[in-house]
Amino acid sequence: MQEKFKSSIAIGIAVVLAAYVLGSAFKKRNESQDTISVVGLGSKDFVSDEILWSGSFTTKSFEIKEAYSKIISDQKIVEQFFLSKGFKRTEFSFGAVKFDKKFREIRIQGENNYDTKYEQVFDGYEAVQTITFSAKKNPDLMKRIEAVSSKTSELINSGIELSSNSIQYTYSDLPSLKHSLIQSASKDAKERAEKIVEAGNGDLGKLKSASMGVFQITGQGSTEEDTYGGINDTYSKNKTARITVRLEYELE
Template sequence: MLKNNLNAIILSIAVVISAFLFANAFQNRNRSNDTISVTGLGKTDFISDLIVWKGSFSKKSSTLKEAYTSLDADREKIKTYLLNKGIPSADIIFSAINFNKDYETTYNENGSIRQNLFTGFTLTQNVSIQSKEVNKIEDISRQSSELINAGVEFYSNAPEYYYTKLAELKIKMIAEATKDASTRAQSIAENANADLGNLKKSDMGVFQIIGQNSSEDYSYGGSFNTSSKNKTATITVKLVYQVD
């Protein structure tokens, strides 16, 4: 009899403890779901401090030697032109020369190929300039038609614009976005008559760079504009706070 009463007491205590632990776990589980998730934005405008300008020139001749000689002459004209514009020799980079054999295809009366007639060689070389004198190189790129007037078959590409202090800028923007998100979370908590608890999670969004005042679309993987000198950078930070 005594043993049965003891077993009943132990069982009762076990039931009470189990109920307490379950209730506490349930309460903590619900509490962990009481969170605020906010997204903050960091945004800044900046001007590129590095420009890359590229162009190409070519020559065609019936013999490879003549084509090389003509291309060498054009390369010297281009180099002299750029040096006279005040560009340091170290900033002028010429690529390796590419060459192609050119053929002219003739057809017979029924439209099938009669023969491929060799017409000569076409040699092409690229030149690139990288400089921190953005405005200066930008102006020279617009004046490059002067090379064509000098007899050089020169093709100019649009300049590309970069920013050398992007890492520092990104850190500053992350701090701005984090502060913005924290302010939003505090405002939401106050308006909901709740207390903002500890930060539970933070995630950084995609870093985007687009041209200022442009209609460029933001990309899921991040945009990186190189065609505009004046740019706008944005980044988002998502914070999740416990609510007490």
């Protein structure tokens, strides 16, 4: 009888301990889940206020001095062309002349069509000259650069083929733009959290953690998906910047 009594006490104690352990684990699990995580979006359309456009033209000669003389002569023609379009000499710049040795491949046929060989032979010096236009917070100059970039084919009449690069558009005050988007995204995230908690008859507690997503710049209306490394569109004048912020709050 006494042994049964002791056994019952032992079983009772074991049950109580098991209940305590399970209850503590359940409590800790719930405590760890008493948070809410939300993502907010900050987005803004803006117009680029910086422009960069460049082009290049080439000439070729078997003598390097002659190639240089030709490229300088062509440079004067190109300069006069842009001056005639209303540009000031200070509004564009020429880069240093670059030279490149060119080669062509020739085929050497052996006797009886055997032992065919190919050799690289010198084909002259190619001189390359670049011209660059840029403007910052100057709408008038930006418009003139945009307009003339599509008229360079007129130089063909002077025997010069100017190879035009794509216009690049950027923005001069990205830091301020980024800061304003972070504020906007954080506000959006908090409002989302408040609405979710309010719908569940709860209360939003202290901010537990915050993390920022990748800063993305795309052309307005673009359907391009965000990438892990971020997008920085330089080909669109009208752009959209966006950023996400993830906030984690405690629940009361």
